[in-house]
Amino acid sequence: MTFECYTEFITGTQYQTIECYCCLCTQVRFHIMSERELRERTAGAGRDVDLHLNLQQLSKALLTLLTMYSTEYSINGRRCPTEAEFHCYYVLLNLGDHDHFKV
Numbered sequence: 001m002t003f004e005c006y007t008e009f010i011t012g013t014q015y016q017t018i019e020c021y022c023c024l025c026t027q028v029r030f031h032i033m034s035e036r037e038l039r040e041r042t043a044g045a046g047r048d049v050d051l052h053l054n055l056q057q058l059s060k061a062l063l064t065l066l067t068m069y070s071t072e073y074s075i076n077g078r079r080c081p082t083e084a085e086f087h088c089y090y091v092l093l094n095l096g097d098h099d100h101f102k103v
Helices: 003-012 018-045 052-076 083-093
Strands: none
Touching: 018 052, 018 083, 052 083
């Protein structure tokens, strides 16, 4: 089962347990690390690889996670401990230039 299947399951149901948050956090971190790794490998080989698919999946997972954080706060009035970290990732992702992923 892929990360995307888990995301669909989480968003398609009303389950917002700690496991759901951990799964999405892991997915976002995976896409961030894979972006760096892909750029590192393609830069040394002189290949021009289109990395938009990984950024697209990162963006989707991050928006899902931030929506869950927002829902948790509006329903229960609680903030999650990792919420600030992922809001920072969102800001970095949307600066308009993805050169900050360069190695």
